[in-house]
Amino acid sequence: MTRTALVVSDVDGTLLTKDKVLTEAARAAVRKLHAAGIGFTIVSSRPTIGMGFLIAPLAITLPVGAFNGSSIVDAQLKPIEQHLIPPATARRSLDVLIEFGVDIWLFTNDRWYTRNPDGEYVPHEKRAIKHDPSIIADFTPHLGAACKIVGASSDAALLQRCEAVMQDAVGTKATAVRSQTYYLDVTPPGHDKGTFVEAMARRLGISTDAIATIGDMQNDLAMFAKSGISFAMGNATDDVKKRATHVTETNENDGFARAIERVLEINQLA
Structure with missing residues (x-):
């Protein structure tokens, strides 16, 4: 079993509650990841301008994926790699x-x-x-x-x-x-959350098998397919749940934090 070196999370419906709240349980879970030496970042359909408020509370230093991963920006939201729709x-x-x-x-x-x-x-x-x-x-x-x-x-x-x-x-x-x-x-064509996972693996010099992903919608399936382990939120549809290796609780019931706890447990067994 490959140890997890990086967790990549979706934002809406996953990291945040339906009221767009970043809970203390979610913050605490990411702090545990950092303490365990596991990287953390986010990828979302959100625009770049809608990602910034999460950087400081989650102490994100790694590149972030906006627009479903077709834009990769640094922790200051400056473009590293950007693609446009023809x-x-x-x-x-x-x-x-x-x-x-x-x-x-x-x-x-x-x-x-x-x-x-x-x-x-x-x-x-x-x-x-x-x-x-x-x-x-x-x-x-x-x-x-x-x-x-x-x-x-x-x-x-x-x-x-x-x-x-x-x-x-x-x-x-x-x-x-x-x-x-x-x-x-x-x-933009040819870029999705799966290609973002691959890009992060290259940047960190790790295997995609060492990446865990968490999401809730059809656009998260691309990163589920590229990662070693994947977590579908409890609020996801059945077809999304079927494509993940694990299913956690809903975003209203600390599903994100529970998924992180499971990642840490799996790492202890690896």
Whole structure:
């Protein structure tokens, strides 16, 4: 059994509660990792600007993955490696989202753009990433700098259908996957949470088998597949749970902290 040298965690639905709270149990769990000499970092569909508030409380010094891992930034949020959605693909993805009638957001490295300030999930995202959107009339001037495009809707079934159509529409030119039941993310091609795990292994000179991952959604499956052990949150869907090596409690019941405790236990046996 390979000893774990690094834990990579998703953020929303995993590290944070549904109210976007970083609990003391989660902080204490990461402190235990540091004390055991195990590295810790985060990867999320969140934009870079929505990751910064977690760096200091969790004493993160390693690179962090934003936009589902297609952007890698240092602990000061300065880009180390960044990829963009091809402009023509960005335009095609907007057309699909318009066809399905969902709210549309476009993120660059440092800005969040929307045409609808009264969108259903705008208040939720403002609270989550601790930033306000820039209101624009047209996305076109920003298509060349798109790190992520999001379709937001409370109609989970509609968004699931949209996901399938989007994947067909963008093909290999982008990655389209839901990060929440209400968010469909379109991100640069060839980069996901799995490639982030591989990048971290290269940077640290360790095997991917020495990496543990924790997540709750379809976009976490890519990193589950690349890591030695993986934990699905109790609030994950059954299909996500089936793809993980372990299942922990929900994010409302200290599931993240329990997963970390299990990692430490497994390391003692290795």
